[in-house]
Amino acid sequence: xxxxxxxxxxxxxxxxxxxxxxxxxxxxxxxxxxxxxxxxxxxxxxxxxxxxxxxxxxxxxxxxxxxxxxxxxxxxxxxxxxxxxxxxxxxxxxxxxxxxxxxxxxxxxxxxxxxxxxxxxxxxxxxxxxxxxxxxxxxxxxx
Numbered sequence: 439x440x441x442x443x444x445x446x447x448x449x450x451x452x453x454x455x456x457x458x459x460x461x462x463x464x465x466x467x468x469x470x471x472x473x474x475x476x477x478x479x480x481x482x483x484x485x486x487x488x489x490x491x492x493x494x495x496x497x498x499x500x501x502x503x504x505x506x507x508x509x510x511x512x513x514x515x516x517x518x519x520x521x522x523x524x525x526x527x528x529x530x531x532x533x534x535x536x537x538x539x540x541x542x543x544x545x546x547x548x549x550x551x552x553x554x555x556x557x558x559x560x561x562x563x564x565x566x567x568x569x570x571x572x573x574x575x576x577x578x579x580x581x
Contacts, residue, residue, distance in 0.1 A: 439508070440514075441500055441503045441504045441507060442500075442501075442504035442507075442508065442513060442577055442578045444500050444578075445503075445504050445513065445516060445574045445577075446571065446574035446578050448476075448496050448497040448500060448566060449486075449497040449501070449516060449520050449571040449574050450571045451493055452490060452493045452494055452497055452520060452564075452567040452570070452571075453564075453567035453568045453571045455486070455490055455493070455529055455563030456561070456565065456567050456568075457568075459486065459513065459561060460558065460561060460562060460564070463482065463542055464554075467479060467482070467553075467554070468554070468555065468558075472547060472548055472550060472551055473543075473544070473545065475550060475554060476538070476541055476543045476550040476554070477543045477544075477546060479538060479550075479554050479557075480539060480543050482536070483535065483539070487511040487527075487535075490523075490564070491524070493523070494520050494521055494524060494567075497517075497520045497542070497574075498517045498520050499517075500517075501513045501516045501520065501570070501574060502514070502517045504577065505517060505577075508577070510580055511577075512573045512574070512576040512577030512578040512580060513573070513574065513577040514576075515570075515573040515577075516570040516571070516573030516574040516577060517570075518565075519566045519569045519570035519573060520566070520567055520570035522563075523564055523566055525566070526563045528561055530563075531557065531560045531561070532567055534553055534556055534557050534560065537553060538550065538554065538557065539551050
């Protein structure tokens with residue numbers, strides 16, 4: 439059952455990071471001028487993407503191991519939910535991400551603002567992490 443609790447903790451970390459981005463970081467960055475907005479988004483995105491992708495993989499693997507060990511369906515549900523942002527990112531978000539990454543951060547760009555607003559809306563799918571956390575909590579409670 440330790441693996442299930444680890445899956446729960448890692449999924450909770452993913453969820454916390456996703457909530458932080460949507461509730462604190464994104465609104466704060468949108469208060470910046472166009473030039474500073476892109477200058478903040480570019481390095482923040484690189485660091486955040488690496489962190490959240492790693493956390494999602496770890497939580498998914500732990501959830502799958504917990505499912506395999508216990509047969510608890512909730513762990514399988516949690517593992518699927520925590521990894522679903524990956525295909526979403528690759529299919530829906532990546533075109534926006536690539537345009538923003540290619541922009542010159544040294545120059546003000548009005549298009550950057552609208553794309554970063556769009557990015558923030560697309561990022562909301564990370565709420566699946568909250569559902570995964572609840573599934574892992576459910577699985578841990580049942581065990």
